[in-house]
Amino acid sequence: MWIYEKKLEYPIKIKNPDPAMAKVIITQYGGPDGELAASLRYLSQRFSMVTPQARAILNDIGTEELAHLEMIGSMVKQLTKNATIEQIKEAGLDAYYADHDKGVYPVSAAGVPFTAAYIAVKGDPVADLTEDMAAEQKARATYEWLINLADDPDVLDPLRFLREREVVHFQRFGEALRIVQDFLASQKIFAVVMPEVH
Amino acid sequence: MKNSVMGMPGTQHDLPGITRDAAWRDGKQGRCTCIPQETSIDCVMLATAYVPFQKFCGTWPPLRSLLAGTVFPELFSPYCKREYVNLEPEVTCGKNPLGGGCHHE
Amino acid sequence: MNRDAILTELMELDFMLVDLQLFLDTHPCDQDALKQYNDILAKANVLREQYESLCGPLYSFRSFNRGHWEWYRDPWPWQYSFNVDLPGEECR
Numbered sequence: 001m002w003i004y005e006k007k008l009e010y011p012i013k014i015k016n017p018d019p020a021m022a023k024v025i026i027t028q029y030g031g032p033d034g035e036l037a038a039s040l041r042y043l044s045q046r047f048s049m050v051t052p053q054a055r056a057i058l059n060d061i062g063t064e065e066l067a068h069l070e071m072i073g074s075m076v077k078q079l080t081k082n083a084t085i086e087q088i089k090e091a092g093l094d095a096y097y098a099d100h101d102k103g104v105y106p107v108s109a110a111g112v113p114f115t116a117a118y119i120a121v122k123g124d125p126v127a128d129l130t131e132d133m134a135a136e137q138k139a140r141a142t143y144e145w146l147i148n149l150a151d152d153p154d155v156l157d158p159l160r161f162l163r164e165r166e167v168v169h170f171q172r173f174g175e176a177l178r179i180v181q182d183f184l185a186s187q188k189i190f191a192v193v194m195p196e197v198h
Numbered sequence: 199m200k201n202s203v204m205g206m207p208g209t210q211h212d213l214p215g216i217t218r219d220a221a222w223r224d225g226k227q228g229r230c231t232c233i234p235q236e237t238s239i240d241c242v243m244l245a246t247a248y249v250p251f252q253k254f255c256g257t258w259p260p261l262r263s264l265l266a267g268t269v270f271p272e273l274f275s276p277y278c279k280r281e282y283v284n285l286e287p288e289v290t291c292g293k294n295p296l297g298g299g300c301h302h303e
Numbered sequence: 304m305n306r307d308a309i310l311t312e313l314m315e316l317d318f319m320l321v322d323l324q325l326f327l328d329t330h331p332c333d334q335d336a337l338k339q340y341n342d343i344l345a346k347a348n349v350l351r352e353q354y355e356s357l358c359g360p361l362y363s364f365r366s367f368n369r370g371h372w373e374w375y376r377d378p379w380p381w382q383y384s385f386n387v388d389l390p391g392e393e394c395r
Contacts, residue, residue: 133249162267165267171252173249
C-alpha cells in the first residue's frame with residue numbers, strides 16, 4: 001500500500017509565472033510519455049513479473065514515478081499561479097483555462113486527455129520490461145525537449161533532475177530484464193529425442 | 199580500497215561508508231581500482247537485449263547526488279540544452295561519459 | 304538548525320536512499336551498497352525526528368501529532384512556500 005510523505009522528492013520553487021511553459025510541461029503529467037503513464041504502467045505490470053527482483057523494481061520505480069507526477073503537477077500549479085488572463089491568452093492556454101481554470105488536469109501538450117492506450121500490460125515479462133525501457137527513453141527525450149524550451153533556472157533544475165532519473169530507471173529495467181531472461185532460460189527443459197540408429 | 203572513507207575539504211557532510219572519489223584511485227596517477235560495471239557478458243544469445251550490470255564503486259556525497267539526479271557518477275548524463283556544456287563529472291574511473299564508448303581504465 | 308537546513312539535508316539523504324534502494328532491488332546481495340544504505344538511513348532517521356519535532360508530522364498515519372491534529376496544515380509540498388532553494392548550480 002502507499003504512504004504519503006509530506007515533502008517533494010526534489011524542491012519546486014518557481015518565482016515567475018510562465019503559462020506558456022505550463023502548457024508544455026503538463027505533457028509529463030498527462031501525456032503519452034509522462035509520469036502518470038509511467039506509474040500506471042509499472043504498477044500494473046508488476047503483477048505479472050516472474051522474479052522478485054523484477055517485482056521489486058516495478059513496484060519501486062512505479063512508486064517513484066508517482067513522486068515525479070507530483071513534481072510536475074506542482075510545477076504546472078506554480079507556473080500558472082498569479083498569471084493574468086492576458087498572460088494565459090498569450091500563452092495559448094485559454095482553451096485549457098475555459099475547461100479547467102488553473103487546475104491541473106492530465107492532458108498532453110496538445111491538450112489530448114490521458115488514456116490507458118498510452119500503456120501496455122502484455123503479461124509477458126520480457127515484452128513488458130522491453131516496453132519499460134522504451135518508455136524511459138521516450139520520457140528522457142521529452143525532458144530534453146522541455147529543457148530546450150525552458151529558460152528559467154527554477155524550471156530547468158527540476159527538469160534536469162527528472163531527466164537523469166529516466167536514465168537511471170533505464171539501467172534498472174535493463175538489469176531486471178537480464179535477471180528475468182536468465183531465469184526464463186534456466187527454466188527451459190529441452191527434450192532431446194535420440195534418432196534411431198539401425 | 200573500495201570503502202575507505204576520506205574527508206575532503208569543503209564537502210557537505212561526512213557520512214560513514216561513503217566512498218570518496220579519491221579512494222577509487224591508486225596513488226597520484228589515478229589508476230582505477232574499481233570499474234563500475236561488468237565489461238564482458240557470458241553467453242550472449244541472439245534476439246536478446248543486454249544491458250551491462252552496474253557494479254558498486256561508491257557514491258557522490260548527498261548534495262551533489264540530489265543536484266545531479268543520481269548518487270552514481272557512472273550513471274550521470276549531463277544535458278545542458280542545445281549547447282553541450284562540458285561538465286567534468288569529477289569522478290569517473292576511466293573515461294566513460296554515458297554513451298561515449300567502452301569503459302576502460 | 305533551522306527548518307530549511309533540516310529539510311534540505313533530509314531531502315538529500317532520502318534521495319540517496321531512493322537511488323540506493325533501486326540499485327539494491329537488482330543487486331540484492333551487494334554488501335557495500337547495503338552498508339551504505341543502512342548508514343545513511345540511520346542519519347536520515349535522526350533528521351526526520353528533528354524535522355517532525357520542529358515542523359510537524361511527515362506522514363499521515365505514521366507520525367504523532369501533538370496537542371491537536373497538525374497533519375492538515377499548510378504549507379503542502381506543492382506550494383511555493385513549502386520549498387527550499389538548493390545551494391550550488393548545475394550547468395547554467
